[in-house]
Amino acid sequence: MAFSAQQTIPHPPAAVAEALFSEDFHRSVAESLGGGLVSFARQDQADGGVELTIVRSGPTDRLPDMARKVVGENLNIEQVERWSAPAADGSRTGTTTIRVPKAKATAEGTLRLAAAPAGTEYGVNGDLQVKIPLLGSKMAQMAEPMVGKVVARAGREVSAWIDRGGRG
Numbered sequence: 001m002a003f004s005a006q007q008t009i010p011h012p013p014a015a016v017a018e019a020l021f022s023e024d025f026h027r028s029v030a031e032s033l034g035g036g037l038v039s040f041a042r043q044d045q046a047d048g049g050v051e052l053t054i055v056r057s058g059p060t061d062r063l064p065d066m067a068r069k070v071v072g073e074n075l076n077i078e079q080v081e082r083w084s085a086p087a088a089d090g091s092r093t094g095t096t097t098i099r100v101p102k103a104k105a106t107a108e109g110t111l112r113l114a115a116a117p118a119g120t121e122y123g124v125n126g127d128l129q130v131k132i133p134l135l136g137s138k139m140a141q142m143a144e145p146m147v148g149k150v151v152a153r154a155g156r157e158v159s160a161w162i163d164r165g166g167r168g
Contacts, residue, residue, distance in 0.1 A: 001128045007155030010119040011162045013090030019158045030056045048085025071102040089115040104131040
């Protein structure tokens with residue numbers, strides 16, 4: 001199931017990237033959703049790129065009943081992001097792989113932080129697969145509209161984080 005979502009964040013790309021690359025930011029977001037940050041690793045590349053490996057735990061109370069019956073009350077989300085070095089204006093591109101082992105779900109996508117007159121355009125495009133017999137395609141269809149909500153929330157969280165001076 002293909003997905004695409006964009007959000008304008010009223011801060012420059014360098015500030016947005018700084019938040020997105022911060023362990024404290026990811027911990028704050030996970031905790032605000034009732035979960036936790038299981039692990040976080042940041043590896044800065046020689047060319048200016050950044051690789052993040054993030055594992056979050058969280059409750060499934062916001063998922064549809066059918067999905068909750070399959071995955072239980074809590075699940076781990078494993079995410080790897082690989083970001084390019086910044087362009088002269090701070091813009092970056094990247095890739096992401098997200099795995100939710102309990103749901104047998106994997107998402108592969110591209111990421112974009114682009115300088116814009118109003119700040120930064122944050123975009124995510126990709127494909128989601130859920131490999132649960134008989135239910136997988138239905139669960140993927142239910143998840144697709146949630147991507148826009150997740151990206152919108154991420155944009156709000158990044159903006160609020162920057163406004164607070166990088167504090168939870």
